[in-house]
Amino acid sequence: MSDVTSTLADYREQLKNNRLGLWFFFLSEAFLFAGLLVVRFYLWGNTRPDLDQNIGVVVTVILLASSFTMNRAETAMVHDDRERFLSNLLVTAGLGLVFLVGVVGFEWQGHIRPDDGAFGAVLYAMTGMHALHVLSGIVFIIIVWNNGRNGHYSSDRHWGVEACAIYWHYVDLVWVFFYPALYLMGNVVH
Amino acid sequence: MDNTQIFVIATVALVLLTVGGGVTMAAVFYLFSYMVTGGAVAGIPADTVPRIGVMALAAWKKERDETRARRARLSAAYRSGVMVLIWLATLTVLEFLANMIGVSTVAMFIIALIKAGIILQFFMHISSLWLEGGSH
Numbered sequence: 001m002s003d004v005t006s007t008l009a010d011y012r013e014q015l016k017n018n019r020l021g022l023w024f025f026f027l028s029e030a031f032l033f034a035g036l037l038v039v040r041f042y043l044w045g046n047t048r049p050d051l052d053q054n055i056g057v058v059v060t061v062i063l064l065a066s067s068f069t070m071n072r073a074e075t076a077m078v079h080d081d082r083e084r085f086l087s088n089l090l091v092t093a094g095l096g097l098v099f100l101v102g103v104v105g106f107e108w109q110g111h112i113r114p115d116d117g118a119f120g121a122v123l124y125a126m127t128g129m130h131a132l133h134v135l136s137g138i139v140f141i142i143i144v145w146n147n148g149r150n151g152h153y154s155s156d157r158h159w160g161v162e163a164c165a166i167y168w169h170y171v172d173l174v175w176v177f178f179y180p181a182l183y184l185m186g187n188v189v190h
Numbered sequence: 191m192d193n194t195q196i197f198v199i200a201t202v203a204l205v206l207l208t209v210g211g212g213v214t215m216a217a218v219f220y221l222f223s224y225m226v227t228g229g230a231v232a233g234i235p236a237d238t239v240p241r242i243g244v245m246a247l248a249a250w251k252k253e254r255d256e257t258r259a260r261r262a263r264l265s266a267a268y269r270s271g272v273m274v275l276i277w278l279a280t281l282t283v284l285e286f287l288a289n290m291i292g293v294s295t296v297a298m299f300i301i302a303l304i305k306a307g308i309i310l311q312f313f314m315h316i317s318s319l320w321l322e323g324g325s326h
Contacts, residue, residue, distance in 0.1 A: 019318060019319055020319065023316075023319060046295065053286075057282070057286055060282055061279070061282065064275065064278050064279060064282065065275070067275075067278075067309065067313055068271055068272075068274070068275040070313075071271040071274070071312075071313050072268065072271055075264070075267045075268060075271060078267070079260070079263070079264045079267065081264070165313075166314050166315070169309055169313040169314045170314065172309060172313075173306055173309050173310065173314070176302050176305045176306050176309065177302050177306070179285075179302075180285060180289075180298045180299070180301075180302050183289075184285065184286070184288075184289040184298055185295045185298050185299075186295070
């Protein structure tokens, strides 16, 4: 720990700046995802391709469940419950992998291809960009898990855990809008 | 049935689910959280008072109370997570069913906004940006 954050008071002051920086990052990311949503409504209008509804709802539930386990991991860290913290992190990463398999391994193997006009382009751009964030979130979780295993966090100092958790919830938040936009809104035409 | 009627029905259903289902949800939530946390609050075993001096007894009682308070806080935090999960799952199911009966895009978007608000407040702790305090 550097001199800058040597005391708990300094650390908490630093924490406020860290949080603000992270939320500014989310704000910039929001423009990216909002742009993709705008493209979807501009190109698809009140229509949508015939996607597998079962895959859609299953991967959504899996992502929600992963947010829950991530919340449990963070709560465990705040209360110094290290064992539960580590196990919940692993479960979260596992659920994230299952989500990726559902989207890339199943949804992308459907009848719509990336070069399939506006439907293919928008579907693959939105799910692809989101899947990339899920993948980076999984890498983030594994790094935090490894640090946690080596005792790098405590109930007082766990910014890494907090940032990882908030990032993961952000990925879930994006899917909250992408799921209805891709699977539910509009009439099936393709 | 046109879109307006469906929208009204969905809105009424949402309100009924929120108000009428609250009690049921609370009961289910309590049972579920009890299972998840292993009854961390209600299941505190009766403590056995050790036979020691007055000062030591006071210290022991203080430590016991702190342990109980810590367990209660942990249990409440886990319970809050379970509650959020239940609400998100309910709204997702509602969203899925709304699609089946052909609810408008606006109604879908409102449900998504409610879900987003829950995630922002309870999972992402957005209020920690302007509230004092080191951790959440």
